[in-house]
Amino acid sequence: MNDIPSEHHPHTAHIVVRPPVMDERPPYRRVEILGTVVGKAYGLQDVTEFARRAGLEDVDLANTESVRWEGGGPGFWGTDTGA
DSSP, X not given: OOOXXXXXXXXXXXXXXXXXXXXXXXXXXXXXXXXEEEEEESSHHHHHHHHHHTTOTTOOTTOTTTEEEOSSOTTXXXXXXXX
């Protein structure tokens, strides 16, 4: 029997940041928290705010156990801004 709550399993990211959507200006990344889409992030501060609103305070966005970055890491937000 496994008595460890699911939030303590090391391979489950609570936050998923999808690849940048480049066909809109400015580019953004969809963010999911615990399987629910919570919004569009235009930068790290947006991801931090979504986490705070979901009750996930003090999330280390570089921690791959908490956050899964798809299509580029936390420093990539789509450099093609159309400028």
